[in-house]
Amino acid sequence: MISKLSHSSIxxxxxxxxxxxxxxxxxxxxxxxxAVGDKGNWLTVQPxxxxxxxxxxxxxxxxxxxxxxxxxxxxxxxxxxxFGFGIFETKDIYATHQELKDKGVEFIKPPKEGPSGIEAIxxxxxxxxxxxxxxxxxx
Amino acid sequence: MKPSSxxxxxxxxxxxxxxxxDDFYMNAIxxxxxxxxxxxxxxxxxxxxxxxxxxTPHEYLTHLxxxxxxQLLSNGSPTPDVCLTVGFESLSSFxxxxxxxxxxxxxxxxxxxxxxxxxxxxxxxxxxxNGYASYLGWE
Numbered sequence: 387m388i389s390k391l392s393h394s395s396i397x398x399x400x401x402x403x404x405x406x407x408x409x410x411x412x413x414x415x416x417x418x419x420x421a422v423g424d425k426g427n428w429l430t431v432q433p434x435x436x437x438x439x440x441x442x443x444x445x446x447x448x449x450x451x452x453x454x455x456x457x458x459x460x461x462x463x464x465x466x467x468x469f470g471f472g473i474f475e476t477k478d479i480y481a482t483h484q485e486l487k488d489k490g491v492e493f494i495k496p497p498k499e500g501p502s503g504i505e506a507i508x509x510x511x512x513x514x515x516x517x518x519x520x521x522x523x524x525x
Numbered sequence: 526m527k528p529s530s531x532x533x534x535x536x537x538x539x540x541x542x543x544x545x546x547d548d549f550y551m552n553a554i555x556x557x558x559x560x561x562x563x564x565x566x567x568x569x570x571x572x573x574x575x576x577x578x579x580x581t582p583h584e585y586l587t588h589l590x591x592x593x594x595x596q597l598l599s600n601g602s603p604t605p606d607v608c609l610t611v612g613f614e615s616l617s618s619f620x621x622x623x624x625x626x627x628x629x630x631x632x633x634x635x636x637x638x639x640x641x642x643x644x645x646x647x648x649x650x651x652x653x654x655n656g657y658a659s660y661l662g663w664e
Contacts, residue, residue, distance in 0.1 A: 393654070418645075420646075420649045421645075421649065422650065422653070423649075428649065428652070428658075435579060478536075478576055480532075480536050482577075485540045485544065488544065
């Protein structure tokens with residue numbers, strides 16, 4: 387039986403820019419940042435309070451798993467915001483929303499109360515979007 | 526319900542305090558002064574900060590100093606230099622706290638990560654799940 391998810395991938399347009407965004411804007415920790423020849427880095431990050439699941443920031447480089455037209459199509463889709471890669475939790479969404487806005491993170495939707503908690507939507511530097519939620523039971 | 530305007534002002538003050546700690550963790554930071562600048566009592570400041578970030582301001586400052594110390598040590602900086610660079614005044618208290626948090630001394634952490642970095646550099650694919658790396662075109 388499958389016991390857990392250890393890595394999850396996010397496709398990014400520029401790995402250096404993504405590193406800066408996830409580390410300096412979102413405040414994530416770098417777990418591994420290993421150069422693999424000239425093809426890019428094996429770059430994994432984790433949110434502040436997360437200890438197991440690593441998020442791999444995979445550059446959409448032609449010549450890696452994406453070739454030619456597929457790389458171009460995927461780049462277009464990421465830029466157009468076609469991918470929502472996950473839901474991040476926060477202890478206090480209004481403080482986190484304020485902090486990320488101050489750091490220049492673009493919010494598509496501001497915090498709004500719903501049945502499962504208070505939720506907002508933001509984009510990363512590539513165009514991928516994420517939900518940010520403060521669960522109702524948290525506070 | 527969305528916080529009222531005074532509440533939002535309070536969030537702004539707490540976020541500003543957190544960002545101040547992020548920027549100046551290496552200096553002697555007077556957390557009481559930060560609370561007074563935010564025009565709230567020390568007790569109230571600590572309580573709201575902890576509700577937002579899951580750590581008291583002092584715990585967060587320590588967390589940040591240790592995080593940056595780990596980064597510097599893994600780049601090869603000597604322990605006494607790291608101690609001063611991240612804002613600890615006493616080498617013995619830095620070493621004691623580091624050992625408490627990381628279960629190894631700063632010198633042991635430095636040696637361990639330098640060894641690991643060397644392996645990452647020379648045999649990067651040994652540290653990446655092989656099937657995944659292969660599918661990415663990294664083998």
